[in-house]
Amino acid sequence: ILPLIQKYKVVHLNRIDARLANNGQPLEIQKLYCRVNFIAQLFINQIFKLQKNINKILVQNSPLLLLILLYEMDMLAFSGCTQGWNSEEVKELTRMRYAYPWWKEKIINFELKWKDGLCPFTLEETALTLRALKYMVIATGDPSGFLIQVRKETLLESTDLRFFQNHSSQMAVLDYLVSLESDIFVPTYDGNMAKVVEGHRRFLGFNKTILLDRKQLVNLIDHYNIGSLTWDEFSSAVKKTHANRMGRPSKRVVIPDRPKEEDYFYANPEECLLPSTNH
Numbered sequence: 071i072l073p074l075i076q077k078y079k080v081v082h083l084n085r086i087d088a089r090l091a092n093n094g095q096p097l098e099i100q101k102l103y104c105r106v107n108f109i110a111q112l113f114i115n116q117i118f119k120l121q122k123n124i125n126k127i128l129v130q131n132s133p134l135l136l137l138i139l140l141y142e143m144d145m146l147a148f149s150g151c152t153q154g155w156n157s158e159e160v161k162e163l164t165r166m167r168y169a170y171p172w173w174k175e176k177i178i179n180f181e182l183k184w185k186d187g188l189c190p191f192t193l194e195e196t197a198l199t200l201r202a203l204k205y206m207v208i209a210t211g212d213p214s215g216f217l218i219q220v221r222k223e224t225l226l227e228s229t230d231l232r233f234f235q236n237h238s239s240q241m242a243v244l245d246y247l248v249s250l251e252s253d254i255f256v257p258t259y260d261g262n263m264a265k266v267v268e269g270h271r272r273f274l275g276f277n278k279t280i281l282l283d284r285k286q287l288v289n290l291i292d293h294y295n296i297g298s299l300t301w302d303e304f305s306s307a308v309k310k311t312h313a314n315r316m317g318r319p320s321k322r323v324v325i326p327d328r329p330k331e332e333d334y335f336y337a338n339p340e341e342c343l344l345p346s347t348n349h
Contacts, residue, residue: 092335093324103335104342107266108273113243116233120226121247127225129253136252137200138245138267140190140259150178151189187285191258195291199282199308200256255279255317265337272317272343279317286311319343 074081090103146152147166155163167173183189191199222231222244234240242263249255249267255277257264271277287308294304314320322333322340 090335092322092329092332093326097341100335100339100341104273104339107336107339108270108342113247114240117240117243117247120230120234121244121251123230124222124225124244124248125251128248135200135254135256136249137196138249138255138257138259138261138264139196140257140261140264141193141196145190145259148173148175149183149189150175150180151183152180153184153189154192154194185285185288187283187288189259189284191282191284191287195287196258198291198294198304199287250274250277253278256282258282258284265334268317269334269337269339272319273339276318276343280312281315281317283311283315 071081095103143163143166146155147163148170150163150167152160152163167178168176180189222241234244246263246267249263250270255267255271256279257268268279268281271279290299290304290307290311293299294301299307319340320338322335322338325332
């Protein structure tokens with residue numbers, strides 16, 4: 071890459087979201103990575119103006135807990151996570167997965183993935199885990215099954231969003247900026263946007279981010295549903311499980327021989343978060 075940069079001065083690096091090394095780089099490179107990810111971002115004024123308007127509306131009466139709910143049809147089809155769906159719906163999700171020849175994982179044991187905490191949370195699991203929610207904005211997609219939603223389209227006038235219609239990337243930027251400024255951020259699945267928001271919120275001062283332990287929660291919810299845990303016992307166990315999962319300082323998990331399974335740098339850029347280092 072360096073010879074290309076020296077020759078052309080500017081190089082467009084395409085599709086490298088998870089292809090940069092997370093660890094083993096000089097500190098100066100990691101700090102540059104942080105500056106590119108979290109400081110050098112520039113967006114048009116219309117996006118910033120609308121984001122400020124959304125946050126102002128949402129926090130009028132109480133703090134804002136923003137939830138990224140990745141429970142969409144394409145996500146479910148590709149993950150193979152079909153718990154809670156009837157046989158016809160499962161067939162449709164399977165057809166969607168097989169319709170994409172580039173998707174290599176066709177036959178999926180969804181029950182095993184679910185028990186291992188590798189599935190997006192269902193609506194019931196999300197509601198049980200975050201029962202005390204007062205405000206919620208659906209930041210991405212069209213969450214199948216929700217009867218009551220608070221969305222950008224219901225918060226704003228149609229004229230406010232007209233500039234962004236048919237521009238999905240700009241709408242995603244809007245979601246990103248609203249997520250950064252929420253009082254609490256809760257992703258229910260480990261998507262790329264959720265990870266980079268997590269890292270950016272750490273970079274901004276370890277703003278509260280609840281990182282759900284889906285494997286533990288699936289087990290706890292199962293025990294609650296069959297009656298072996300009371301609500302108070304369930305609630306206490308959930309709080310205990312997440313006492314140290316609030317986006318506070320922590321070491322990245324490093325797996326040298328399996329880099330795709332280790333913690334991504336941009337989700338926890340600890341080299342940029344040391345008190346003695348400057349952003």
